[in-house]
Amino acid sequence: TQLLEQSPQFLSIQEGENLTVYCNSSSVFSSLQWYRQEPGEGPVLLVTVVTGGEVKKLKRLTFQFGDARKDSSLHITAAQPGDTGLYLCAAPDAGGTSYGKLTFGQGTILTVHP
């Protein structure tokens, strides 16, 4: 099973600042997903990236898939308190026989202060 490493683990910033969260692995992914989880709720899918070098934008969020499909980043511009939550990256499990299973990173807890 591949390991997904997210950094930083914690991020505390002021409203209006920019930030970047990273998701790295030594394995090549066929695709990668980002989820956001708010307190008391389950994670919600934000985006799926598939092609190396792909960039997807979702309002103030920009997702990038590395050219070699081993890493990804999430950039938030002008963060808002509503962006507060746990951000998780996930990728299909490349090993074993469990086709369809995802491996999740350990998450980045983002707090945006007003």
Added chain:
Amino acid sequence: GAGVSQSPSNKVTEKGKDVELRCDPISGHTALYWYRQSLGQGLEFLIYFQGNSAPDKSGLPSDRFSAERTGGSVSTLTIQRTQQEDSAVYLCASSRGLAGGLMTYEQYFGPGTRLTVT
């Protein structure tokens, strides 16, 4: 449409008692997953069902944990002889899984069951 639902939303139990947690996936989703999440932490995979295939139980932490999925829909996670370290949020997710020869990985999560073992 209806999303993934879980019940109960909260469960407080005494150490040593058995608990059952229920998950109703999105209709038509062939894949169902159970995860455990401690406060502010990432997701710990527990078990994965895909259609009629044998479930992937590789994440179950001990033989006190078991899960079944009846009729390819509703799933129940059972924890026997609960311990305090079992206290966590238990999340269920479903996905379209394998359909038309293609695997879909996007997962849809329920709100979770918060289990507290006293």
